[in-house]
Amino acid sequence: MIVSLAFDRARETAYARDLARAFGGALLFGLPLLMTMEMWWLGFVLEPWRLAVFLLAALPLLFGLAFYAGFSASHRGIGHALLDTLVALAVGFLTAAAALTLIGVFEPAAPPRQITGQLLLQAVAGAMGALLAGRQLSGGNGDEDVGDEDEASYPGELFLMVAGALFLALNMAPTEEMILIAYRMSAGHVVALMAVSLILMHALVYSVGFPGQEAHDRPLGAFAHYTLPGYALVLLVSLYVLWVFGRTDGHGLAETVDAMVVLGFPGAIGAAAARLLV
Amino acid sequence: MAAARKKPGPPPAPALLEWAMGGLGALIVLAVLAVVLVEAIGPRAPAALEARLQSARPAAGRWLAEVEVANTGDRTAAAVEIEGRLGSETATATLDYVPAHGRETVVLTFDADPRGAVNLSVPGWSEP
Numbered sequence: 154m155i156v157s158l159a160f161d162r163a164r165e166t167a168y169a170r171d172l173a174r175a176f177g178g179a180l181l182f183g184l185p186l187l188m189t190m191e192m193w194w195l196g197f198v199l200e201p202w203r204l205a206v207f208l209l210a211a212l213p214l215l216f217g218l219a220f221y222a223g224f225s226a227s228h229r230g231i232g233h234a235l236l237d238t239l240v241a242l243a244v245g246f247l248t249a250a251a252a253l254t255l256i257g258v259f260e261p262a263a264p265p266r267q268i269t270g271q272l273l274l275q276a277v278a279g280a281m282g283a284l285l286a287g288r289q290l291s292g293g294n295g296d297e298d299v300g301d302e303d304e305a306s307y308p309g310e311l312f313l314m315v316a317g318a319l320f321l322a323l324n325m326a327p328t329e330e331m332i333l334i335a336y337r338m339s340a341g342h343v344v345a346l347m348a349v350s351l352i353l354m355h356a357l358v359y360s361v362g363f364p365g366q367e368a369h370d371r372p373l374g375a376f377a378h379y380t381l382p383g384y385a386l387v388l389l390v391s392l393y394v395l396w397v398f399g400r401t402d403g404h405g406l407a408e409t410v411d412a413m414v415v416l417g418f419p420g421a422i423g424a425a426a427a428r429l430l431v
Numbered sequence: 432m433a434a435a436r437k438k439p440g441p442p443p444a445p446a447l448l449e450w451a452m453g454g455l456g457a458l459i460v461l462a463v464l465a466v467v468l469v470e471a472i473g474p475r476a477p478a479a480l481e482a483r484l485q486s487a488r489p490a491a492g493r494w495l496a497e498v499e500v501a502n503t504g505d506r507t508a509a510a511v512e513i514e515g516r517l518g519s520e521t522a523t524a525t526l527d528y529v530p531a532h533g534r535e536t537v538v539l540t541f542d543a544d545p546r547g548a549v550n551l552s553v554p555g556w557s558e559p
Binding site for chain 2: 155156157158160161164165167168169172194197198200201202204205208209212233236238239240241242243244246260262263264265266267269270272273276399
């Protein structure tokens with residue numbers, strides 16, 4: 154990465170445009186969570202160390218997204234990805250602060266720890282949105298294709314699936330409904346939902362396509378290579394998100410697995426569609 | 432697409448604005464982590480709730496008592512019940528949450544002026 158501290162008007166305005174797009178992405182992808190009351194409450198209900206783990210675990214994920222997607226055209230390489238990660242976090246925090254102030258979530262007398270927690274939860278989702286903005290809001294001009302996802306290796310593909318699963322799971326997990334659905338479902342429902350998740354995920358993976366799929370032009374090969382490991386990662390992502398939001402506390406193994414499968418359904422769709430998003 | 436490719440070649444140097452935003456991001460993340468980690472390492476006293484009469488005013492033939500509920504503990508309390516006794520009269524209200532070191536306000540209604548005479552208590556809450 155070249156470092157130049159000279160003021161270049163064209164470069165600054167071009168970057169300001171990218172930055173505006175990042176704010177747009179943070180808002181577009183962050184609004185469902187910004188307007189979810191459980192997210193406001195979780196900011197002060199969750200133990201501080203859980204929030205710390207959530208933020209620290211988000212850093213490598215955001216870095217990976219910055220590497221594969223990023224919100225700025227012509228941003229390539231590790232140095233740019235690192236800077237993009239920090240910028241995305243700044244965008245996430247600023248967007249969350251502005252939106253939560255605007256919709257009156259912040260209470261004037263709230264202790265700093267409460268506001269910090271509420272901002273932290275929202276900022277991670279907002280930062281993901283900011284990083285996806287390049288692809289989603291750039292108007293599909295092939296020449297300005299943002300990101301390096303076509304160069305993704307097999308671990309890179311699995312990483313993109315994790316990011317896609319996390320993105321959708323994060324949007325659903327804070328709500329009470331995930332746990333309620335798990336309570337209501339019988340064992341038969343759970344098995345059926347797992348089967349449908351796998352089939353839909355495979356259909357999406359297979360139709361959207363991954364590089365290197367030529368080697369797996371038999372559906373069964375792609376199933377073993379992408380769909381099965383992908384679904385396993387989706388279930389782990391679900392468990393992680395449920396744990397972060399305190400939804401596994403006081404739950405037995407069976408209830409936790411049920412909730413994992415329930416959250417794994419949107420997670421599987423997110424993972425399979427990651428290639429469309431990123 | 433006839434449009435010329437705008438940014439060919441190797442990645443250009445980051446804009447000054449980019450350095451500024453990146454620095455801001457690093458600053459915010461470190462500050463947030465500091466707040467959260469200090470909180471995580473420090474002592475975690477259980478929720479401790481106090482109810483205090485803030486003001487009272489007559490309205491529609493009854494008295495409205497504005498009661499402030501403060502949590503001086505390090506843990507958040509959920510489903511907090513607030514009870515006020517004035518003579519033989521008992522008024523109750525429930526708060527969804529009172530965050531750690533936070534304050535919330537409820538209104539209790541009474542037949543008579545509660546100032547000086549009301550007995551406020553927080554009988555119970557749940558730990559989220």
